[in-house]
Amino acid sequence: MFTCWQVDDTRLCSAGASLCCLFLVLLQLHCSLSQKSEGALTVVENPEGGRGVDEEEEVTVDDDDGVFEVVQPNEQWQTLKPGQAVPAGSHVRLNLQTGEREVRLGEEQLKYWTQQHREEEKSRSSIDPVELKRAMKKIKEDQSSQDSAPSGFRPLDELKKDMADLDLLVETDVQIMRRLLDQFNSSNSTVEQRLSILQELEYLVHQVDNAQTLCAMGGLSFILHGLNSSDVRIQENSALVLGSAVASNPVVQVQAVEGGALQTLLTTLVTTQPLNVKKKVLFALACLLRHFPYAQHHFLSHGGLQILSEFFRADAGGILRTRIVTMLYDMISEKELISQTGLDPVQDPAHAERLRQYSQVSLQEKLMEEGWCSLVPQLLQSTEHDYREKALRALLAMTPVCLDQYRSDGALLGSLLDLKLQYSELIQSEMILGEETSYFTEMVELIDSLQVKVK
Template identity: 75%
Template sequence: MKLISRSAAGAAFLLLLHCCPIANILGQKSDSALTVVENTEGREGGGADEEAEVTVDEGDLEVVQPTEDWQTLKPGQAVPAGSHVRLNLQTGQREVRLGEEQLKYWTQEHRETEEVQSTISPDELKQAMKKMKEDLSPDTVRSQYRPLEELKRDLAQLDLLVETDVQIMKRLLDQFNSSNSTTEQKLSVLLELEYLVHQVDNAQTLCSMGGLQLIVGSLNSTDFRLQESSAFVLGSAVSSNPVVQVKAVESGALQTLLTILATAQPLGVKKKVLFAVASLLRNFPYAQHHFLSHGGLQVLSELFRADGGGVLRTRIVTMLYDMISEKELISQAGLDLMLDASHEERVRQYSKVSLQGELLEKGWCNLVPQLLESTEHDYREKALRALLAMAPMCLDHYRSDGSLLGSLLSLRDQYQEMVQSEMIVGEENGYFAEIVELINALQVKMKL
């Protein structure tokens, strides 16, 4: 064992010694060399400023493996060459960590390893693309799946059945038409049918199976729940589905719906019936003509007057607004000379719908403004839009209606304050600003 000793000239030199890497002080050493800090307490002739360093073989002493963080050294412990040792002036203990060169080497080596691991060679990329093409080839995909008929045979052996929508609807209609079915079972059937008929093909298939007649017949049930659910199914089936709309009118569904609205029924039933009527009339002038000829506006006006909450009033006004807007859009599009024959037929059909005259005759110019008395912003908005749509035929009534003029002035002041609140939070073109624009537009028309 080779012993190297030295005496420090003073505390400053000792502090400098311990704040520098040991490898730099002792010169070049092998990587396996260790530095030992001996305990000098009790040595004769030794002082506090003296210490000895011993270079030994690694297997003879307790070796402390430094890390990135400082850790305390005990007397007699050894550290690898190149470690950074310092004297903690607060605790008086010696501390060690990895030297700067070791940290730099470890960081560089770690980064290079990651770069090597993340690199993909061109050959590996070509092989991956080739395998992807093979996996997506028709033969490969086909081989991964089994034919539907084969699956059906296997499932049939397991007493399972894969049903198509057509088969499901047939089973549901058989169950609904069965004399053994309870009311709860029929309600469950109607719920499933309402989900299915949102698809255009399913709704048309329902008609071809005779299901539409069953639904219309169920509207006459003495059970309010069956009436409500049947109206819901009917409204969903005819929505944006011209084929089913025609079948529904031909089956007498419109007359049945108007009869329900004209009689005493729970609110839930009337809401679903209004939904069915609105869906049946939308973009369908043939049904609108039948609606007017069967006293539909008269039925709605009585329902409007009887509704105190405003829920039914809002639905009715929205329905009327849609009908007026549809006819107006068709009339404006009719000015285009490039339109086809089908559009000309639609213009001809809408010309038979005398909606404006019926609205004026049935007193709707005075009814719709009543919806402005509601405290709901949505109700007021729909009323303002309907009033604007009806303005060409109702201006004289608007101008002579003092309560309407007062309501518009009051609402304008109220919503102007709300607009200011919207602008404070950064909403310059918010919902309330839109309502103010509707009020202003209506006031302008009334002043002309």
């Protein structure tokens, strides 16, 4: 036997413990099977004191008719019909008297609910797929009508014409160099303007094609003329442009030698005084001679080594000495490299010609004749590690012709012993401190190699 009572319009039944539990389980199972809901239901205590069922997930319903309705809950309990869904966060309960589900706003939603929200949500409570398709079709039709309508853009031919006119305002590198050369050659150009022109040209001629184009325009003669200028700034920047143009550019190297660049550079070295100009002229000279045996042959025949030896003796600071020794070392090394390459003539038909040209360059014999076997060791007295390294490498390269003089040069032998002791101590110090010692180790190896050859 059991009794029933009414609480908040919900009739609850009570019986014996086992009978009541069985009734609730059967009733819950029956209601779950009768609804098209995928949400899980749990029994909760509702705020009005009744017993209900609250969903833990948003309810989603598959409607075979193609139309689904989302019930927008409010602050009152509403009955949910089959096929209806509710937003997430809503409170859903099962009325045990009627067996129907009811819904209302959640506690958090109730705090912010207003009449305006009810009216707005009511207008969007249902969505009809048919109406949605009609709206999408209308959007496509509107888009098609806009595409077919006359546009406010200008015709393509007119745009092409304007772009062609704009191209006339865009200068290519060739046009820029032509304009710069005209300005440089103009009698109205000031020294400052010419300096600015040379700086722009130096930037442009780093590209191989631009350097060759500059020579084809006759720009090389203007640059060589700048080396003879009375203004040392024009001399310095002209030498920089020349060096950048001939660097790794055989075409420009040939034209420069044929245009008298070698003689102009040597003359500028002899006549100029400022150190900055001499450094830039040495830079241009080194670029002109590198990998160019024809220019090296003319350099030696025009007394180039004698001029450099005079500068070496006069340079007490060592800046020019280092540049000169480096240039000589590069010339010796590249000749040895080409003779030791041993390339297949079929694969490299120009190899025989290069060998022939380098054979005409008697560089090491000239070095011994001009006294370089005793000049280069003087650079070891420098306090700069880089200067010493350049001197050691040059001394090793000159060993085939200078060995007898090395053995009789007591100052050189003493310098080698002192340097080896010094760099050995530096290696020990760096090892204690945990620093890198590879550079000092390499210096010791260079000294050891030279001492072995001298013995």
